Amino acid sequence: MEYDVVIIGGGxxxxxxxxxxxxxxxxxxLLEKEEDLCSGTSKANSGIVHSGYDPKPGTLMxxxxxxxxxxxxxxxxxxxxxxxxxGSLIICREKEHLDQLKTLYNRxxxxxxxxLEILQKEQVMQLEPNLNNDVVGALLCKTGGIxxxxxxxYAFAENAFAxxxxxxxxxxxxxxxxxxxxxxxxxxxxxxxxxxxxxNAAGLYSDVIHNEVSQHQLHIxxxxxxxxxxxxxxxxxxxxxxxxxPTQKGKxxxxxxxxxxxxxIGPTSVHMQDxxxxxxxxxxxxxxxxxxxxxxxxxxxxxxxTSFSGLRAAEDGKDFxxxxxxxxxxxxxxxxxxxxxxxxxxxxxxxxxxxxxxxAHAQKKPHFIKTRQGQVRTKDxxxxxxxxxxxKNPLYGKIVCxxxxxxxxxxxxxIQRPLGATSLDGIKRRCRAGSGRCxxxxxxxxxxxxxSEQTGIPLEQITKNAEGSELLKGEIK
Amino acid sequence: MKYDxxxxxxxxxxxxxxxxxxxxxNGCTNILIIERSQYMGGILNQCIHNGFGLHTFHQxxxxxxxxxxxxxxxxxxxxxxxxxxxxxxxxxHSVTYxxxxxxxxxxxxxxIILAMGCRERPRGALNIPGYRPSxxxxxxxxxxxxxxxxxxxxxxxxxLGSGDxxxxxxxRLTLEGSKVLAVAEIMPYSGGLKRNIVQCLDDFHIxxxxxxxxxQIEGKKRVEGVTLQKVGTDRKPxxxxxxxxDCDTLLLSVGLIPENELSIQAHVALSPITHGPLVDDTxxxxxxxxxxxGNVLHVHDLVDFVSEEAALAGKMASDYVKNGEKQRNxxxxxxxxxxxxxxxxxxxxxxxxxxxxxxxxxxxxFHNRSVALYANKTLLKKIKKxxxxxxxxxxxxxxxxxxxxxxxxxALTIQTEETV
Numbered sequence: 001m002e003y004d005v006v007i008i009g010g011g012x013x014x015x016x017x018x019x020x021x022x023x024x025x026x027x028x029x030l031l032e033k034e035e036d037l038c039s040g041t042s043k044a045n046s047g048i049v050h051s052g053y054d055p056k057p058g059t060l061m062x063x064x065x066x067x068x069x070x071x072x073x074x075x076x077x078x079x080x081x082x083x084x085x086x087g088s089l090i091i092c093r094e095k096e097h098l099d100q101l102k103t104l105y106n107r108x109x110x111x112x113x114x115x116l117e118i119l120q121k122e123q124v125m126q127l128e129p130n131l132n133n134d135v136v137g138a139l140l141c142k143t144g145g146i147x148x149x150x151x152x153x154y155a156f157a158e159n160a161f162a163x164x165x166x167x168x169x170x171x172x173x174x175x176x177x178x179x180x181x182x183x184x185x186x187x188x189x190x191x192x193x194x195x196x197x198x199x200n201a202a203g204l205y206s207d208v209i210h211n212e213v214s215q216h217q218l219h220i221x222x223x224x225x226x227x228x229x230x231x232x233x234x235x236x237x238x239x240x241x242x243x244x245x246p247t248q249k250g251k252x253x254x255x256x257x258x259x260x261x262x263x264x265i266g267p268t269s270v271h272m273q274d275x276x277x278x279x280x281x282x283x284x285x286x287x288x289x290x291x292x293x294x295x296x297x298x299x300x301x302x303x304x305x306t307s308f309s310g311l312r313a314a315e316d317g318k319d320f321x322x323x324x325x326x327x328x329x330x331x332x333x334x335x336x337x338x339x340x341x342x343x344x345x346x347x348x349x350x351x352x353x354x355x356x357x358x359x360a361h362a363q364k365k366p367h368f369i370k371t372r373q374g375q376v377r378t379k380d381x382x383x384x385x386x387x388x389x390x391x392k393n394p395l396y397g398k399i400v401c402x403x404x405x406x407x408x409x410x411x412x413x414x415i416q417r418p419l420g421a422t423s424l425d426g427i428k429r430r431c432r433a434g435s436g437r438c439x440x441x442x443x444x445x446x447x448x449x450x451x452s453e454q455t456g457i458p459l460e461q462i463t464k465n466a467e468g469s470e471l472l473k474g475e476i477k
Numbered sequence: 478m479k480y481d482x483x484x485x486x487x488x489x490x491x492x493x494x495x496x497x498x499x500x501x502x503n504g505c506t507n508i509l510i511i512e513r514s515q516y517m518g519g520i521l522n523q524c525i526h527n528g529f530g531l532h533t534f535h536q537x538x539x540x541x542x543x544x545x546x547x548x549x550x551x552x553x554x555x556x557x558x559x560x561x562x563x564x565x566x567x568x569x570h571s572v573t574y575x576x577x578x579x580x581x582x583x584x585x586x587x588x589i590i591l592a593m594g595c596r597e598r599p600r601g602a603l604n605i606p607g608y609r610p611s612x613x614x615x616x617x618x619x620x621x622x623x624x625x626x627x628x629x630x631x632x633x634x635x636x637l638g639s640g641d642x643x644x645x646x647x648x649r650l651t652l653e654g655s656k657v658l659a660v661a662e663i664m665p666y667s668g669g670l671k672r673n674i675v676q677c678l679d680d681f682h683i684x685x686x687x688x689x690x691x692x693q694i695e696g697k698k699r700v701e702g703v704t705l706q707k708v709g710t711d712r713k714p715x716x717x718x719x720x721x722x723d724c725d726t727l728l729l730s731v732g733l734i735p736e737n738e739l740s741i742q743a744h745v746a747l748s749p750i751t752h753g754p755l756v757d758d759t760x761x762x763x764x765x766x767x768x769x770x771g772n773v774l775h776v777h778d779l780v781d782f783v784s785e786e787a788a789l790a791g792k793m794a795s796d797y798v799k800n801g802e803k804q805r806n807x808x809x810x811x812x813x814x815x816x817x818x819x820x821x822x823x824x825x826x827x828x829x830x831x832x833x834x835x836x837x838x839x840x841x842x843f844h845n846r847s848v849a850l851y852a853n854k855t856l857l858k859k860i861k862k863x864x865x866x867x868x869x870x871x872x873x874x875x876x877x878x879x880x881x882x883x884x885x886x887x888a889l890t891i892q893t894e895e896t897v
Contacts, residue, residue, distance in 0.1 A: 038613035306601030386580070397575050403738075405563070437596075441615045445625065465611075465698070473726075
């Protein structure tokens with residue numbers, strides 16, 4: 001098959017780039033190695049949209065953060081994904097470190113961050129009464145926000161798909177070969193793709209893909225972070241995202257509400273060798289527990305509903321690697337996208353698309369579809385609208401996931417919509433069935449049945465995520 | 478005020494069904510049972526083992542047989558029930574639910590009986606480190622997949638926790654040809670019934686490791702193994718005591734949590750120990766007109782006692798519907814010295830029934846110890862017990878006819894004592 005552009009990687013960056021490119025007359029395909037999009041770093045992170053006070057002024061990261069934050073504000077409306085500007089607080093607990101708040105404030109101003117304010121103890125405690133009482137001050141960043149990282153990724157992907165981009169999952173790339181006029185991409189499943197341009201958005205493997213075609217080698221060290229997620233019953237312990245002032249001992253951990261009203265703490269930051277090791281460890285879980293309590297003293301740890309871990313793709317050069325590769329024309333990197341990568345993703349996409357489009361002399365599509373409709377969520381509907389929906393499709397009145405109140409209609413939508421779910425985790429990320437306090441204890445069996453009914457996959461072959469994660473081991477006697 | 482219904486019962490498991498029958502027997506006619514699943518009987522439907530009904534029917538029945546008897550009575554009595562119907566919110570005297578045929582509906586009612594049962598504690602609540610592969614099941618979920626769907630969940634199994642469902646599943650899996658390698662229990666004693674230890678583990682030579690827990694789960698896509706470790710008296714793993722098991726499945730039977738999210742919406746006060754509503758001797762919660770029974774109130778060992786408790790709730794709710802709210806002067810029932818909790822937590826000695834049953838659990842395993850019940854400082858009753866264990870619910874009764882000036886009693890106390 002021959003394409004104008006092959007995008008390698010279906011995380012938030014790859015999907016955002018797909019969407020940005022889909023505004024132009026380019027024949028584009030995105031390849032994802034897992035069974036679903038949003039299966040790597042994009043599925044296990046803090047879900048924070050940073051305001052942009054942190055990156056060093058003048059860096060690409062700083063510029064992209066500011067632009068990305070603004071873009072997420074508008075795109076969340078156009079593409080119908082969950083985002084809330086809840087504001088961030090960087091708290092300081094030692095008087096002698098108060099000047100560091102000023103440093104961060106100044107850095108933010110230099111980066112062009114709006115809505116910054118240094119608060120006194122009383123103001124901080126008024127905003128967040130559950131904070132540790134030894135807080136002496138804080139930097140408030142009003143433009144900081146929380147986002148549904150899955151929802152945002154799928155929104156980008158679905159909008160790109162609606163505008164003609166093709167997607168293939170279960171397609172790991174094993175080699176990229178330079179041709180006279182473009183590249184030949186070979187995949188583990190035997191598929192080959194010839195293309196004029198390549199976009200490398202391979203996340204934790206973006207160095208491996210890059211090194212296929214360039215003498216200027218990249219090197220990614222996965223950085224693992226453990227998180228704990230709490231029951232919605234305590235979701236209102238904090239309303240802002242609480243960061244700790246970075247100290248010599250480390251960056252500290254955050255305490256934040258999630259966009260779905262859980263509370264979350266984490267992450268740790270451990271340098272790893274293994275790019276697939278997303279396990280949690282006793283030490284890391286103990287550490288985030290200890291550090292989070294420095295921000296919020298009375299965290300009820302009996303309300304933890306799950307813990308998880310994600311890997312960030314940190315490149316040795318410290319900054320993002322974005323743009324055309326010098327010794328490999330037509331090959332574009334979006335590599336080493338660590339934090340604040342989620343916040344930057346739409347801006348990264350715009351920058352990269354601009355460069356690629358200029359090179360390809362591509363034209364704007366006359367009928368670009370600008371908006372995308374997300375999933376209906378019965379829980380958010382007013383009674384009149386909910387009743388009208390049930391009348392139209394009674395399955396929206398049949399609740400399957402009790403904890404999150406997700407109806408059969410919503411689960412079917414998660415499966416049947418474009419680029420729909422093919423696994424239980426895929427369903428969970430799209431409509432939240434199974435992500436509540438019982439962690440799918442009650443709804444696993446029924447959700448498996450629905451997935452099987454809708455896709456024709458036999459029950460025994462239904463997976464939690466990728467192949468090999470089948471839930472059942474055949475029939476009973 | 479005219480209500481849509483006299484009584485709405487939330488849940489058609491053993492508690493809801495028994496409560497409905499009893500309220501009907503006691504003269505309440507305008508009843509509605511609301512059930513979220515497609516069947517009556519609740520979790521009994523997947524409990525295909527026997528051992529149910531010895532107290533209620535003096536017969537040993539399976540779970541579905543026990544449920545079927547109640548279902549038949551509900552049908553014979555023409556008590557209305559809405560299946561596939563999810564209650565979304567409740568308040569005093571109102572219930573909002575949704576289903577496919579009626580949509581979203583709010584009904585007013587005079588009384589409510591909470592009978593929502595309980596859920597299993599998930600893996601995440603335990604913070605066991607490792608990956609999140611498939612093959613980790615709460616024991617009840619595995620039971621549903623096997624007994625309702627007819628599917629095998631795994632071939633080589635380790636079970637964490639010795640709650641009754643885990644023990645029952647150890648036997649069930651063994652009978653299905655799977656190999657149950659070990660049951661690990663973090664406490665120095667089992668959380669399940671003695672009879673289940675004997676009939677489900679000992680009879681099948683399945684080892685029970687007390688004071689052990691799982692400290693690592695291996696396998697990225699599917700469980701490949703677990704590490705067991707001995708724990709000290711502080712329940713922390715002891716170094717150098719690791720045991721490894723190759724397995725494809727980990728079942729969790731690590732506790733049940735009463736499902737009180739609806740109760741909290743209605744501002745029903747909960748006990749931090751049972752995680753169920755605080756109730757008086759009429760099983761009325763802190764909100765007038767809202768009653769509770771079964772596993773939503775506190776987790777039971779035997780369904781027979783659920784039915785018994787629910788029958789009382791049904792009677793009391795129908796009394797409430799008939800007579801309205803009564804002025805009550807509840808006195809507290811204190812638990813001390815090895816008694817962890819009691820249900821009810823308070824009683825009104827002047828208004829109470831002729832005989833009331835106090836259900837309670839102890840904090841630890843005790844041999845040759847007594848349970849004593851006091852009114853103020855006066856001993857009402859003392860029962861000698863050969864063994865008391867946290868996994869076995871105990872009962873003690875109070876008789877109104879007891880020769881005591883009930884109007885002077887300020888508190889009752891239940892405690893364990895040395896047997897002399």
